[in-house]
Amino acid sequence: MSEQLTLYLHKISPYSEKIELALVEANAPYRGYQVDLSNKPEWYTSRVNPVGKVPAVTYGGPNVDPDDPSPLSAKIAESNIILEFLADLYPDSGLLPKDPVLRAKVRFFIDATTKYLEGASYDFIRGQGSYDSVLKGIEFIQGLLEEGKGFAVGDHYTIADACISPHLARLKIVTETDTGKFPVGMGYKLGEELKGPKFAKFTKYVQRMLDRPSLKQIHDEEYVTTFFKTRFTERVQ
Ligand SMILES: N[C@@H](CCC(=O)N[C@@H](CS)C(=O)NCC(=O)O)C(=O)O
Missing domain, CATH: 3.40.30.10 (Glutaredoxin)
Incomplete structure (x- = not known):
């Protein structure tokens, strides 16, 4: 057991x-x-x-x-x-690949998510950070994604995907509902910008992660949206 x-x-x-x-x-x-x-x-x-x-x-x-x-x-x-x-x-789960180079890439992706996306997006949501920092973070992450591959690293879901997905799910809320302490409209603006050709690789990856059954099982979008709306009510007009 x-x-x-x-x-x-x-x-x-x-x-x-x-x-x-x-x-x-x-x-x-x-x-x-x-x-x-x-x-x-x-x-x-x-x-x-x-x-x-x-x-x-x-x-x-x-x-x-x-x-x-x-x-x-x-x-x-x-x-x-x-x-x-x-x-x-769970070494056989594929959460970390066996290959040392791929393992390093998974760890680098996690490090990059933590350093460049996590902080930038929450600062933005809290009205304490800049729109440009979020875009820069997204650009950095997009640069790590390999064309034609469905995951952060290699051909399998790893802890790199698990690390970034909750942040992507929250960015979806922000860009679809404009919820955050940033100036009104900036959430929608970010959503529109991400739909452009420049971010096509990132957006495709995001959709794949959001469609993952594991995310649908554990992420309560309605609850998080309501929390964000309650928490981030004071807005800059
Ligand atoms: N660096 C930590 C961050 C964890 C964190 O900030 N958790 C928040 C919830 S999102 C928390 O527990 N806040 C309650 C508190 O600080 O009292 C990690 O990656 O686990």
Whole structure:
């Protein structure tokens, strides 16, 4: 019997979604536990993740209730590290290719997503970043995509795809509903710009990731959209 794996997550969190995507793609058994981020339980910070953020996983140890985590399980946090952990746990899932060059490319893609897309897009949504930084990040990511291939790296879904997909799903919301603290219309403008020939490779990849059954299974678009609309109400006219 395999070791227990509990994922502490929140529906709004793109970082949590990365992990759920990898788990679903690997067909891995896991228990998900929603952490109330607005009223975080004390045991979560003291016994699971001292930083208090989601996602985190407990692995191994006895089968206990998620809200009573055992000191005997391993505790692992930081989404990109958990992604690597899952690829190690499920070496035959293809989450990380066997070939060293492709493995390096997967890690580079994750690094690039984290450095150039993640921060830029959330700063933009929060009204703290520039439109141009988002486009630059997208351009960088597009440059990494190989023509004619359906995935971030090689011919198989990897943790690189799992890492970027939640951010793509949120960019879809922003560009289709214009929700964010940026000046009115900038979300739609971004959507129109991405439809142009310059971003054709990126847009095709995005659509493929959004159509993936794993994303449809774990991503609650309505919930995230409502959260964004509630959270980002003050607008620059
Ligand atoms: N670098 C972390 C970021 C995790 C993160 O920022 N999680 C947010 C939710 S999206 C969180 O838990 N916020 C609650 C808090 O900071 O109290 C990762 O990649 O796992």
